[in-house]
Amino acid sequence: xxxxxxxxxxxxxxxxxxxxxxxxxxxxxxxxxxxxxxxxxxxxxxxxxxxxxxxxxxxxxxxxxxxxxxxxxxxxxxxxxxxxxxxxxxxxxxxxxxxxxxxxxxxxxxxxxxxxxxxxxxxxxxxxxxxxxxxxxxxxxxxxxxxxxxxxxxxxxxxxxxxxxxxxxxxxxxxxxxxxxxxxxxxxxxxxxxxxxxxxxxxxxxxxxxxxxxxxxxxxxxxxxxxxxxxxxxxxxxxxxxxxxxxxxxxxxxxxxxxxxxxxxxxxxxxxxxxxxxxxxxxxxxxxxxxxxxxxxxxxxxxxxxxxxxxxxxxxxxxxxxxxxxxxxxxxxxxxxxxxxxxxxxxxxxx
Amino acid sequence: xxxxxxxxxxxxxxxxxxxxxxxxxxxxxxxxxxxxxxxxxxxxxxxxxxxxxxxxxxxxxxxxxxxxxxxxxxxxxxxxxxxxxxxxxxxxxxxxxxxxxxxxxxxxxxxxxxxxxxxxxxxxxxxxxxxxxxxxxxxxxxxxxxxxxxxxxxxxxxxxxxxxxxxxxxxxxxxxxxxxxxxxxxxxxxxxxxxxxxxxxxxxxxxxxxxxxxxxxxxxxxxxxxxxxxxxxxxxxxxxxxxxxxxxxxxxxxxxxxxxxxxxxxxxxxxxxxxxxxxxxxxxxxxxxxxxxxxxxxxxxxxxxxxxxxxxxxxxxxxxxxxxxxxxxxxxxxxxxxxxxxxxxxxxxxxxxxxxxxxxxxxxxxxxxxxxxxxxxxxxxxxxxxxxxxxxxxxxxxxxxxxxxxxxxxxxxxxxxxxxxxxxxxxxxxxxxxxxxxxxxxxxxxxxxxxxxxxxxxxxxxxxxxxxxxxxxxxxxxxxxxxxxxxxxxxxxxxxxxxxxxxxxxxxxxxxxxxxxxxxxxxxxxxxxxxxxxxxxxxxxxxxxxxxxxxxxxxxxxxxxxxxxxxxxxxxxxxxxxxxxxxxxxxxxxx
Ligand SMILES: Cc1cc2nc3c(=O)[nH]c(=O)nc-3n(C[C@H](O)[C@H](O)[C@H](O)COP(=O)(O)OP(=O)(O)OC[C@H]3O[C@@H](n4cnc5c(N)ncnc54)[C@H](O)[C@@H]3O)c2cc1C
Ligand SMILES: Cc1ncc(C[n+]2csc(CCOP(=O)(O)OP(=O)(O)O)c2C)c(N)n1
Ligand code: SF4
Ligand code: SF4
Ligand code: SF4
Ligand SMILES: [Mg+2]
Numbered sequence: 001x002x003x004x005x006x007x008x009x010x011x012x013x014x015x016x017x018x019x020x021x022x023x024x025x026x027x028x029x030x031x032x033x034x035x036x037x038x039x040x041x042x043x044x045x046x047x048x049x050x051x052x053x054x055x056x057x058x059x060x061x062x063x064x065x066x067x068x069x070x071x072x073x074x075x076x077x078x079x080x081x082x083x084x085x086x087x088x089x090x091x092x093x094x095x096x097x098x099x100x101x102x103x104x105x106x107x108x109x110x111x112x113x114x115x116x117x118x119x120x121x122x123x124x125x126x127x128x129x130x131x132x133x134x135x136x137x138x139x140x141x142x143x144x145x146x147x148x149x150x151x152x153x154x155x156x157x158x159x160x161x162x163x164x165x166x167x168x169x170x171x172x173x174x175x176x177x178x179x180x181x182x183x184x185x186x187x188x189x190x191x192x193x194x195x196x197x198x199x200x201x202x203x204x205x206x207x208x209x210x211x212x213x214x215x216x217x218x219x220x221x222x223x224x225x226x227x228x229x230x231x232x233x234x235x236x237x238x239x240x241x242x243x244x245x246x247x248x249x250x251x252x253x254x255x256x257x258x259x260x261x262x263x264x265x266x267x268x269x270x271x272x273x274x275x276x277x278x279x280x281x282x283x284x285x286x287x288x289x290x291x292x293x294x295x296x297x298x299x300x301x302x303x304x305x306x307x308x309x310x311x312x313x314x315x316x317x318x319x320x321x322x323x324x325x326x327x328x329x330x331x332x333x334x335x336x337x338x339x340x341x342x343x344x345x346x347x348x349x350x351x
Numbered sequence: 352x353x354x355x356x357x358x359x360x361x362x363x364x365x366x367x368x369x370x371x372x373x374x375x376x377x378x379x380x381x382x383x384x385x386x387x388x389x390x391x392x393x394x395x396x397x398x399x400x401x402x403x404x405x406x407x408x409x410x411x412x413x414x415x416x417x418x419x420x421x422x423x424x425x426x427x428x429x430x431x432x433x434x435x436x437x438x439x440x441x442x443x444x445x446x447x448x449x450x451x452x453x454x455x456x457x458x459x460x461x462x463x464x465x466x467x468x469x470x471x472x473x474x475x476x477x478x479x480x481x482x483x484x485x486x487x488x489x490x491x492x493x494x495x496x497x498x499x500x501x502x503x504x505x506x507x508x509x510x511x512x513x514x515x516x517x518x519x520x521x522x523x524x525x526x527x528x529x530x531x532x533x534x535x536x537x538x539x540x541x542x543x544x545x546x547x548x549x550x551x552x553x554x555x556x557x558x559x560x561x562x563x564x565x566x567x568x569x570x571x572x573x574x575x576x577x578x579x580x581x582x583x584x585x586x587x588x589x590x591x592x593x594x595x596x597x598x599x600x601x602x603x604x605x606x607x608x609x610x611x612x613x614x615x616x617x618x619x620x621x622x623x624x625x626x627x628x629x630x631x632x633x634x635x636x637x638x639x640x641x642x643x644x645x646x647x648x649x650x651x652x653x654x655x656x657x658x659x660x661x662x663x664x665x666x667x668x669x670x671x672x673x674x675x676x677x678x679x680x681x682x683x684x685x686x687x688x689x690x691x692x693x694x695x696x697x698x699x700x701x702x703x704x705x706x707x708x709x710x711x712x713x714x715x716x717x718x719x720x721x722x723x724x725x726x727x728x729x730x731x732x733x734x735x736x737x738x739x740x741x742x743x744x745x746x747x748x749x750x751x752x753x754x755x756x757x758x759x760x761x762x763x764x765x766x767x768x769x770x771x772x773x774x775x776x777x778x779x780x781x782x783x784x785x786x787x788x789x790x791x792x793x794x795x796x797x798x799x800x801x802x803x804x805x806x807x808x809x810x811x812x813x814x815x816x817x818x819x820x821x822x823x824x825x826x827x828x829x830x831x832x833x834x835x836x837x838x839x840x841x842x843x844x845x846x847x848x849x850x851x852x853x854x855x856x857x858x859x860x861x862x863x864x865x866x867x868x869x870x871x872x873x874x875x876x877x878x879x880x881x882x883x884x885x886x887x888x889x890x891x892x893x894x895x896x897x898x899x900x901x902x903x904x905x906x907x908x909x910x911x912x913x914x915x916x917x918x919x920x921x922x923x924x925x926x927x928x929x930x931x932x933x934x935x936x937x938x939x940x941x942x
Contacts, residue, residue: 036924
């Protein structure tokens with residue numbers, strides 16, 4: 001909790017994005033989370049990603065459930081639409097928002113408790129339905145807000161602060177998402193913005209369900225030696241497979257990567273997803289292979305990070321449901337009222 | 352880059368931009384905090400320790416601190432540092448208990464101070480508490496030097512001047528005023544243990560133009576004229592007045608003329624407005640009193656008739672930027688202009704001039720007629736003789752005179768004790784004291800105040816122009832002072848980083864409103880400067896670099912626009928950042 005207000009002024013040479021805003025224009029109110037909480041870094045990464053994409057703040061809809069993680073939408077994009085919903089219910093509210101206005105960029109923020117315990121059913125079904133959104137889980141392996149109980153993503157055998165071990169198998173949300181239909185799945189770390197920010201940008205621009213599991217240490221309850229979700233553990237056990245860059249147009253490759261390890265994916269909107277393969281055994285287009293790899297590495301105590309799976313051309317919920325292309329609030333009476341003749345015909349077909 | 356050594360006294364001193372820029376290194380943010388707390392007496396004494404004339408300087412200082420103020424870089428206008436100093440002086444209580452004690456048992460060493468300006472006064476103040484016997488010689492009937500003879504009363508009231516001059520004289524200076532020093536040889540024959548020459552730069556420049564000699568009666572040298580006003584010999588000036596020159600003396604001449612009854616006054620300057628030597632605020636004050644400033648007009652000749660001045664002919668030039676960025680002047684093509692005048696005041700500069708110092712007594716002078724001095728010790732080529740103030744390197748100002756004098760006093764003391772003047776100078780130092788008082792509690796007001804600079808109220812203009820003794824600026828009242836004090840960023844409350852505590856959580860990076868902090872791979876400084884969260888383009892401000900962190904990166908903080916808001920320390924879970932007040936020890940005699 002911080003009592004000194006963050007001043008509005010900013011660095012005199014802070015860059016402007018394409019619509020003339022600075023990164024600071026994408027911030028929210030000052031965080032009330034514990035100092036050092038990973039969730040604040042995720043918020044900062046979201047701020048940076050949105051600013052770099054030059055999307056006006058009011059074109060975002062941010063939705064969350066309950067938890068420290070779910071409080072974070074207050075701390076970014078204060079000029080956007082938002083709803084802090086009920087525990088585990090971020091998916092249903094997001095589904096509604098996205099169906100009602102498909103032109104908004106929908107960002108859902110949830111926690112491991114919010115999504116893997118009370119909200120597991122909602123999580124599974126929104127992924128299955130491939131709602132066009134960016135679904136972020138700030139995963140700290142604990143219920144931070146309620147003072148540190150084990151969450152369902154906590155690894156078996158890892159301990160709480162007092163040294164008591166967790167007796168249950170963990171739920172791996174990234175694996176679940178892979179299995180049930182997400183067309184963009186990634187894992188990242190709150191302490192690695194270089195990896196996280198481009199993933200967030202790619203996830204935001206991806207059409208369909210983009211799921212990112214962000215390991216985000218809880219400094220208050222789960223950043224100790226017995227934890228597998230601490231800053232130290234994640235840094236020591238991270239296995240980074242594929243990194244991405246979101247490039248608006250097809251620009252020349254300038255980054256310093258071995259050319260054989262670089263791949264450009266054309267996104268449906270004409271932009272490019274540039275993949276940097278850091279592990280030649282890993283194929284980002286192979287869903288089953290990715291699943292296997294994740295499970296194996298997890299057994300070895302390693303945390304696989306980076307982009308795990310992407311299919312830019314997969315159908316999203318609007319394709320599947322064949323929804324009207326216009327946001328509902330822009331439909332006029334003429335669009336909505338079928339007219340007497342049509343109504344008669346419809347009624348006739350049921351007689 | 353190598354990890355920063357924050358125990359180098361200069362490192363954090365440099366972060367305190369104002370203090371670093373102040374020739375006497377006054378602890379500015381500390382006294383501003385005292386003013387905010389209503390501790391005016393202590394704020395006054397903190398100033399008195401380093402600059403010796405807080406009441407005088409709070410009205411007249413050239414304020415090199417203000418353009419340096421960090422607020423210029425983060426927002427726009429500096430904190431009104433100088434006028435806050437005046438607040439301390441105006442509202443102080445009884446200071447007697449704080450003053451140094453002067454021993455009645457003298458140490459047997461007798462020091463002659465030549466001139467009674469600020470330089471000599473400061474040397475006296477520094478030496479007296481250590482048992483020196485101090486004799487002061489000046490041709491003027493009273494002490495104060497140019498602070499009295501030049502700075503007009505509407506900028507510096509006599510009682511303010513006298514209070515601070517007398518405070519020193521009353522410490523036990525043996526005054527020999529009305530004493531015209533005609534020969535340095537004679538002074539040396541009196542066999543003092545050491546001499547300090549603080550006789551200033553007393554000669555005003557003249558211009559030898561056609562008509563100068565014929566109009567002599569109606570042409571005055573600015574500084575001579577001001578001093579004759581100060582001592583009451585001149586009480587009026589009639590007709591139309593032209594002031595030639597663009598420096599502070601010109602501004603004082605024109606504003607004084609206006610008050611002494613001139614029918615009209617104009618300032619005519621050979622160069623462009625922007626490059627005039629006068630401070631911006633003095634130009635503003637003159638113009639707001641209805642005095643036109645006419646630029647790009649070099650004088651050509653004085654026009655006279657039967658020994659009476661009629662006016663001055665000026666050429667018309669225009670400024671052009673040369674390749675090296677400097678301005679050069681070329682004829683503009685416009686015809687010469689004639690400006691009527693009954694009196695001309697020449698304020699085109701001052702020079703060092705000591706005809707009374709014989710050139711065969713071991714004191715060597717350079718080609719500009721300045722003494723050859725050691726820049727650290729202020730010792731001349733005659734080991735007994737030290738210089739300081741305007742007499743040392745040419746005309747400067749009061750605060751430089753004070754700064755020279757502190758160094759000269761250290762040297763004189765070492766000299767009298769037979770010690771090496773360089774090896775034994777008191778060292779600089781720095782103390783760091785945490786301001787953390789508890790969770791989210793700091794012993795300073797960390798919050799950034801976005802308020803714009805406040806304007807100092809002025810006296811009614813009609814009344815002020817009628818009477819030379821009416822002080823134009825009224826000073827901040829306590830309410831305004833408290834508000835202006837809040838604008839100070841507390842640049843002496845330093846962000847101190849302990850690398851072994853950092854868990855690299857990025858919380859400080861995320862919260863910092865000015866993007867000062869980066870965690871990156873180390874590199875050479877030039878490269879690092881381009882790779883930070885925001886580019887560090889101000890090479891005058893240092894980068895603070897940590898030792899290696901567990902990820903192999905380093906913390907790099909660009910000190911340039913840090914607000915000292917403490918948010919990094921607030922958000923750090925491990926106290927790797929702490930806000931610590933840096934107290935810089937500026938050497939003075941006895942420190
Ligand atoms: C018009 C004008 C306005 C100024 N305004 C400001 C201002 O607002 N702020 C500021 O900081 N500075 C100002 N200055 C500059 C400032 O006054 C000087 O820099 C400062 O006073 C220098 O101090 P000093 O002790 O070296 O010498 P001075 O103050 O010049 O004192 C030298 C003394 O030595 C005496 N003396 C010289 N020769 C002899 C001799 N042969 N025998 C006996 N006595 C002698 C003189 O009478 C004088 O009293 C101004 C200067 C002028 C001319
Ligand atoms: C219906 C309901 N059940 C239980 C709670 C209590 N509760 C609040 S937050 C929380 C867990 C949050 O954990 P997580 O989603 O991991 O968020 P974190 O605080 O760790 O970021 C629980 C169980 C609640 N608010 N509502
Ligand atoms: S309790 Fe844990 S999750 Fe919640 S704010 Fe604190 S550090 Fe973050
Ligand atoms: S005090 Fe800390 S948070 Fe505030 S501007 Fe300076 S570095 Fe940034
Ligand atoms: S907030 Fe503290 S622990 Fe975290 S990165 Fe900054 S200095 Fe290190
Ligand atoms: Mg959690």
